[in-house]
Every structure is written in structure tokens, then in C-alpha cells.
Amino acid sequence: MSGSTLVTNIGELVTNDPSLGDGPLGLRRHAAVVIDNGRVAWIGDARTAPAADTVLDADGRAALPGFVDSHAHLVFAGDRAAEFGARMAGEAYTGGGIRTTVAATRAAGDDELRANVARLRGEALRQGTTTIEIKSGYGLSVADEARSLRIAREFTDETTFLGAHVVPAGRDPDDYVAEVCGEMLGACTPYAKWVDVFCERGAFDGEQSRAVLEAGRAAGLGLRVHANQLDEGPGVRLAVELGAASADHCTHLSDSDVAALAGGDTVATLLPGAEFSTRSPYPDARRLLDAGATVALATDCNPGSSYTSSMPFCVALAVREMRMTPAEALWAATVGGARALRRDDVGVLRVGARADLLLLDAPSYLHLAYRPGVPLVSTVLLNGVPL
Numbered sequence: 001m002s003g004s005t006l007v008t009n010i011g012e013l014v015t016n017d018p019s020l021g022d023g024p025l026g027l028r029r030h031a032a033v034v035i036d037n038g039r040v041a042w043i044g045d046a047r048t049a050p051a052a053d054t055v056l057d058a059d060g061r062a063a064l065p066g067f068v069d070s071h072a073h074l075v076f077a078g079d080r081a082a083e084f085g086a087r088m089a090g091e092a093y094t095g096g097g098i099r100t101t102v103a104a105t106r107a108a109g110d111d112e113l114r115a116n117v118a119r120l121r122g123e124a125l126r127q128g129t130t131t132i133e134i135k136s137g138y139g140l141s142v143a144d145e146a147r148s149l150r151i152a153r154e155f156t157d158e159t160t161f162l163g164a165h166v167v168p169a170g171r172d173p174d175d176y177v178a179e180v181c182g183e184m185l186g187a188c189t190p191y192a193k194w195v196d197v198f199c200e201r202g203a204f205d206g207e208q209s210r211a212v213l214e215a216g217r218a219a220g221l222g223l224r225v226h227a228n229q230l231d232e233g234p235g236v237r238l239a240v241e242l243g244a245a246s247a248d249h250c251t252h253l254s255d256s257d258v259a260a261l262a263g264g265d266t267v268a269t270l271l272p273g274a275e276f277s278t279r280s281p282y283p284d285a286r287r288l289l290d291a292g293a294t295v296a297l298a299t300d301c302n303p304g305s306s307y308t309s310s311m312p313f314c315v316a317l318a319v320r321e322m323r324m325t326p327a328e329a330l331w332a333a334t335v336g337g338a339r340a341l342r343r344d345d346v347g348v349l350r351v352g353a354r355a356d357l358l359l360l361d362a363p364s365y366l367h368l369a370y371r372p373g374v375p376l377v378s379t380v381l382l383n384g385v386p387l
């Protein structure tokens with residue numbers, strides 16, 4: 001891209017930089033932003049904005065950083081609408097349906113998988129997600145996991161090896177963990193930034209999870225953990241102990257889990273789409289926030305337990321169902337997600353940050369939760385370039 005862009009007449013600008021405005025969101029009124037070379041070059045009062053090659057008039061609308069979705073499973077084939085229907089008719093969620101998607105994913109060609117990721121990535125982008133993490137985890141063989149990550153890498157740098165999603169049908173669990181930590185990790189590492197494990201009853205126990213995370217770390221990958229979704233397992237404590245960037249789900253927490261998250265560097269990533277779609281109790285976000293933990297919100301977009309790509313929907317759920325304030329929810333969906341990915345160039349609008357900026361068809365970010373289900377994201381700039 002060549003030339004600078006002035007986004008002016010912003011009625012309410014969320015910067016997420018407290019030094020630039022009011023409160024934790026760093027709110028400014030009547031603001032303008034200058035973008036150059038895909039980065040934020042200037043932020044200030046619209047009346048004193050410098051000239052630029054192109055002008056985008058926000059006409060009083062709200063502007064905010066693009067959403068950072070730090071947890072999504074987009075490489076798969078097929079869907080599980082029938083399973084969802086059965087669950088809404090009274091069946092419990094056990095995680096066993098993952099194997100259904102594994103069979104469909106293995107049977108799909110590369111182009112089919114790639115087209116499905118492109119469709120979901122486009123869907124998320126139109127709803128304001130400018131940074132997305134994408135996991136493998138529906139291949140569960142050396143070749144299929146490596147293929148999933150190779151395709152994911154075409155769409156994002158934030159790729160996560162989740163060979164330890166579930167033990168595939170017909171495999172001995174310890175034998176499978178050894179493969180995940182050995183040949184599969186070796187085949188996947190060239191395409192992965194992170195390693196993740198589903199530490200949960202019915203998936204991998206504490207010792208197996210530790211083995212996967214330590215092997216991933218030794219291979220140079222950052223750590224993430226699916227933790228404490230279904231009960232108070234060892235996942236959160238393991239994540240904090242090993243210095244994982246994020247413990248995801250955090251639905252069932254003991255007091256010591258909360259204290260560990262509050263005292264460590266691990267972000268508590270809450271995925272309310274999963275509780276919505278499995279009709280389960282929501283995580284207690286207030287307890288985490290009041291204890292001082294860093295909280296992120298993400299979609300967990302996947303065909304089984306949370307088939308939404310919408311960060312605005314997650315913000316609305318967090319406010320209505322998890323008693324987060326609208327400001328806390330927006331922070332968690334932007335800079336919170338960035339922290340969960342250990343990034344400081346996204347989720348904020350300050351000089352030097354990536355120019356990922358949204359305009360809402362609304363005068364304030366409050367409308368994201370106030371008007372649930374309404375497509376308010378009207379303009380998306382990705383690296384300073386309008387969609």
C-alpha cells in the first residue's frame with residue numbers, strides 16, 4: 001500500500017492505551033487517526049489532524065482496534081448441526097463428537113479444507129476480527145496434522161499444533177502421546193508457533209498434558225492449554241506452572257486456580273460461545289477480574305461446541321451472562337486477546353501499532369453489547385487497507 005490515510009470525525013475512539021485517553025480503554029472524543037505504511041502514524045484531535053493522501057470520514061461513528069480472536073479451530077470438514085440439535089433436545093456435551101469431525105477432515109482434499117478456512121476467515125474478518133489464531137486438531141495423524149497446519153499457515157502466523165485434542169479411535173493413549181511428542185511434533189513444528197493440549201477428562205490427563213507441553217517447548221513452540229472446561233482438572237495449574245501464554249475455557253476453577261492465574265503470566269481466555277452452544281454454566285469472569293487475572297475473550301470457533309466466528313457475539317455474551325462490564329468485555333476481546341498471543345502490536349491503537357481499525361455503525365462501543373446480533377461493524381481496515 002502506498003500513501004497515508006486520515007480517518008477523521010471519529011465520535012468515540014477506543015485506543016486501549018490509558019495514556020491516550022480516559023480509563024483502561026483510553027477513550028477519546030472527536031478524534032482522528034493517521035495511517036501510513038500499514039501502521040498508526042498519528043492520533044489526536046480531529047480539528048488538528050495533519051493532511052493525508054486519502055481521507056475517510058467516520059461521520060461521528062465509533063472506532064476501535066480490530067478484534068483479536070486468540071482461539072479458533074478452523075481447519076475441518078463437515079458440520080455437526082445434527083449433534084447440536086440433539087444436544088438442545090437434552091443430550092450432554094462430552095467432547096466425543098470431535099472424532100466425527102476427524103473422520104470428515106481426513107477424508108477431505110486440501111482444496112476443500114482450504115476453502116472452508118477461507119470462508120470462516122472471511123466471515124470473521126467482516127465481523128471485525130483482524131488477528132486470528134488457528135489450531136490443528138482434527139487430523140490426529142502425522143500427515144493430517146501437518147497438512148492442517150500448513151493450510152492454517154496460509155491464513156495466519158498464529159498457528160497452534162493441537163495433535164493432543166483427543167486420542168483417536170483405536171489408539172492406545174500413551175502410545176499416541178508418544179507419537180504427538182515425537183514424529184507428529186517434528187512434522188508440525190515448521191508450520192506452528194504454539195502447542196496446545198486438551199487437558200480434560202476424556203482427553204489427556206495432567207501427566208500426558210505435561211509431556212506434550214514440555215516436548216512442544218523443547219521444540220521452540222509457545223504454550224497454550226485447553227483447561228478446566230468440564231471440571232476442576234489440573235490444566236490451569238499446569239498452564240501457569242509452565243508459563244503458558246493462555247489457559248483457555250477456565251469454566252470450573254478452584255480458589256487455587258484463580259490465585260495461580262492472578263499471580264502468573266498466563267491469560268485466562270474465556271470462550272462463552274462454548275457454554276452458549278453446549279447450554280452449560282458460564283465461567284465466572286467477575287471472580288477472575290476481581291482477583292486481578294488478565295482475561296481474554298475468544299470464539300472457540302469449531303463445528304462441535306461453538307460454531308460462531310463472531311467476536312461481537314462473544315462480547316455481548318460476556319456482558320449479559322458473565323457480568324463483565326462493556327468496557328471489560330471489549331478490552332478482553334482486543335488487547336486481552338493480544339496478550340494471550342503475547343503480542344503488543346495489535347489490539348491497541350497507538351503510534352507504531354498495526355493499523356487494524358474498525359468503524360461501527362454506532363456512536364459508541366457500548367452498542368456492541370447493547371445491540372446484540374446486529375452487524376454493527378461497518379468498516380474494517382486491516383494493516384491500514386479497507387476490506
Ligand SMILES: [Zn+2]
Binds near residue numbers: 071073226300
Ligand atoms: Zn478450543
